[in-house]
Amino acid sequence: MTVEAARAAMVGEATALPAESVPLQTANGRVLAEDVAAVRAQPPFTNSAMDGWAVRATDTPGALTVVGESAAGHGYEGVLSAGQATRIFTGAALPDGADSVVIQENATRDGDQVTVPAAAPGDNIREAGKDFRAGDILLTHGTRIDPWRLSLAASAGRAEVSVHRKPRIAILSTGEEIVEAPATPGPFQIYDSGAPALKVMCEAWGAEASKLSGIRDQLDAVIAAMRGADADLIVTVGGASVGDHDLVRSAAESLGIAYRVESVAVRPGKPTFFGVLADGRRLLGLPGNPASAFVCAELFLKPLIAAWTGAPPAPRMATARLAEPLSANGAREHWMRAKLTYADGGLVAQPYRDQDSSLVTVFAAADALLKRPMSAPASAAGDLVEVLLLDRAG
Structure with a gap:
């Protein structure tokens, strides 16, 4: 099965989970299950964009009588009459009768008189509702909350928002050769680098994840x-192939799995499979080699989580120019770990020379996966390629 067909088959089994209401301050990273509308206008009143003097434009230029002050949170309650001005500060409400603000650098005060230059109606003011008006839809169903969108919801007067429930994912790592730090590995054992990273990936992508070890x-x-995993999705790491010690498929079949994907024409990660167990839980089988597991997590697990949380499941792709030639590709779609740089107004992708699926160091350094389509011809340096952007700290 092609990567695209496999992803579609998996995502088709992951409809958005029910909604729950959460405090806005805990909603970062969650996906909205509702539209968020403004409770009132922002700003709710016409206010000053600068420190200065609130005036009537028709009274300028000239000397005006200072009759009061308007500060943020403490407006001037009178009405500005002909020949009058009020001191005003940024964000403060524009007094009734005033229609412009003269910035303080352009005015000269002498006791209760202030001399101002010519002003035009609307100078240095923000009209009520300039940002949004009461009832405006500010965030739509399916939007992922980030700090900037959280700020927008807060400014709209929301203390809680309705979001889709996080999917529960159980990560099961198999293999006699795997031990978890700080245990001391035996002479033929290695540290488990796959399951711990997948747990963190799942949590970063919006799921609740637990790791079943040992x-x-x-x-x-x-x-x-598998039977005891309390989860919407079980993710197995290793044992997905058909060797004598690969038991995951046999275990899944004993639990009544109905396969939706039995293998994928992808490199790395051909043994990846997906299905629905008899009790309705989903199971995603990933290869044991870390790079294979991580590539397939980006291609399949991340879109699955997105679909469950109500977000768009399509991978985040971009276009880049090749830094060096690549030979023709084989019959499987190849996702190569690559380093991105920015030059001449665009992205440049440098694939790593060694794409061995066991190399954790290469994946740790990469910030993109370079897509080589099935049976792609040789490519020259400078050719355009598609890359999947990885979420890296920097």
């Missing part, structure tokens, strides 16, 4: 771990 390469143990 599962031995025994069919009964794998079946018991």
